[in-house]
Amino acid sequence: MGSERSEITQPIQPNDSGRPLRRALWVTLVYLGVGLAWITFSDQVVERWFPDPRQLSLVQTWKGFLFVAVTGVVLFLVMWRQLNNDRNSLSFQEDQRRALRRRERQLSVLMNNLPGMAYRCLPDEDWTMLFVSAGCSDLTGYRPDELVHNRITSYAALIDEGDTGTVAREVASATKQGRPFSVEYALTRRDGSKIWVWERGCGVRDDDGSCVLEGIILDISDRKKLECELEAMATRDSLTGVLNRRECSRVLDEELARASRYQRPLALLWIDFDHFKEINDTWGHAAGDLALCSISRLLEESVRSVDALGRFGGEEFVIILPEMDVREAGETAERLRQRVSDHAVVLESGQTIHLTISTGVAVFPDHGETLDALCAAADKAMYWAKKRGRNCVVMAQPGSRVHNGSG
Numbered sequence: 001m002g003s004e005r006s007e008i009t010q011p012i013q014p015n016d017s018g019r020p021l022r023r024a025l026w027v028t029l030v031y032l033g034v035g036l037a038w039i040t041f042s043d044q045v046v047e048r049w050f051p052d053p054r055q056l057s058l059v060q061t062w063k064g065f066l067f068v069a070v071t072g073v074v075l076f077l078v079m080w081r082q083l084n085n086d087r088n089s090l091s092f093q094e095d096q097r098r099a100l101r102r103r104e105r106q107l108s109v110l111m112n113n114l115p116g117m118a119y120r121c122l123p124d125e126d127w128t129m130l131f132v133s134a135g136c137s138d139l140t141g142y143r144p145d146e147l148v149h150n151r152i153t154s155y156a157a158l159i160d161e162g163d164t165g166t167v168a169r170e171v172a173s174a175t176k177q178g179r180p181f182s183v184e185y186a187l188t189r190r191d192g193s194k195i196w197v198w199e200r201g202c203g204v205r206d207d208d209g210s211c212v213l214e215g216i217i218l219d220i221s222d223r224k225k226l227e228c229e230l231e232a233m234a235t236r237d238s239l240t241g242v243l244n245r246r247e248c249s250r251v252l253d254e255e256l257a258r259a260s261r262y263q264r265p266l267a268l269l270w271i272d273f274d275h276f277k278e279i280n281d282t283w284g285h286a287a288g289d290l291a292l293c294s295i296s297r298l299l300e301e302s303v304r305s306v307d308a309l310g311r312f313g314g315e316e317f318v319i320i321l322p323e324m325d326v327r328e329a330g331e332t333a334e335r336l337r338q339r340v341s342d343h344a345v346v347l348e349s350g351q352t353i354h355l356t357i358s359t360g361v362a363v364f365p366d367h368g369e370t371l372d373a374l375c376a377a378a379d380k381a382m383y384w385a386k387k388r389g390r391n392c393v394v395m396a397q398p399g400s401r402v403h404n405g406s407g
């Protein structure tokens with residue numbers, strides 16, 4: 001590959017069309033000068049040396065033969081040299097053509113077997129494609145000729161609306177700084193399916209000096225799916241799908257910081273299922289699992305999209321309610337308690353069971369200003385709800401002591 005590259009990139013001699021003419025004129029002038037000088041001076045010398053007319057005639061004849069022989073040899077040498085040069089030049093050109101064909105073949109094999117799509121496009125708002133490789137069909141569902149020059153659709157129309165601005169900004173900033181760009185975005189294929197792609201490219205100068213973009217686009221949907229699965233595994237509870245304890249603490253920390261910065265209230269509900277051990281003992285562990293899933297789904301459906309539901313462990317759940325004061329939080333907790341007690345969990349056998357929950361409510365900043373203080377206050381309130389006979393809501397008291405066990 002390296003040697004072929006150097007073969008192709010050998011500097012090509014500039015096409016100096018005036019040079020052959022000058023050389024031909026120069027050779028002709030030399031020939032005329034030498035010929036005329038020879039005729040003029042050789043005749044004078046010969047006439048002086050051979051005064052006898054018979055001898056002179058013979059010498060003149062031999063002089064003519066000599067002139068023809070010498071000019072013939074010179075002509076032969078000049079032509080031989082020129083033809084040799086022509087042959088070398090033709091063979092050099094043929095070598096170059098062969099190397100170019102080989103390189104084109106390698107490029108086309110490479111392009112057609114790329115896992116994604118190589119492209120060359122204008123940096124306009126349509127990302128008008130000037131060239132796309134055969135991988136275009138697999139990637140977008142459109143044939144290369146349908147995408148080139150926006151014949152059926154523009155490439156920009158396939159990019160997810162939410163990503164259009166980010167892609168344009170990154171490409172513009174990279175080309176301005178003269179560095180390659182690398183972006184990830186969602187793409188809608190011809191059949192309507194969505195895929196994730198990774199694009200890397202750079203701005204280059206075209207023959208006419210204008211800027212074009214060249215690069216490659218790869219389908220990274222599998223990687224994205226794996227990333228989502230890993231993220232879900234790291235942040236979600238595997239049984240119920242709600243936030244796990246670690247993620248819940250992170251969200252609560254984040255929401256507390258926001259509430260503190262903007263001086264807004266934040267409520268925390270600490271929920272514990274009542275007599276859950278009896279459910280397990282009576283109906284079996286699988287029925288207990290089903291009940292946990294069913295109730296957590298019910299709770300999730302019953303709160304706002306800005307609220308966060310998490311499982312802190314066993315049958316203990318928390319709900320983070322941003323922007324909610326003491327009164328609203330109490331009402332929400334009561335509404336949830338009512339919904340759970342009205343809800344029937346349908347077991348696989350078709351039988352139904354009913355559960356109740358005990359809820360402790362703590363609100364920032366009334367019952368605590370830090371994560372630990374707020375959790376402790378809500379946990380303690382839940383403990384008092386159990387004490388009061390379960391299936392009820394208890395609001396935390398400011399400055400109350402924390403107990404060492406609940407549920």
Ligand SMILES: Nc1nc2c(ncn2[C@@H]2O[C@H](COP(=O)(O)OP(=O)(O)OP(=O)(O)O)[C@@H](O)[C@H]2O)c(=O)[nH]1
Pocket residue numbers: 239272273274275276277278280284285286287288289292313314315386390406407
């Ligand atoms: N099926 C199921 N049970 C669980 C899971 N996690 C914890 N448990 C059970 O939940 C029960 C909790 O029991 P306890 O802590 O005694 O509380 P409780 O029976 O709910 O009683 P109170 O909280 O006092 O009303 C235990 O039997 C645990 O085995 C789970 O993931 N699945």
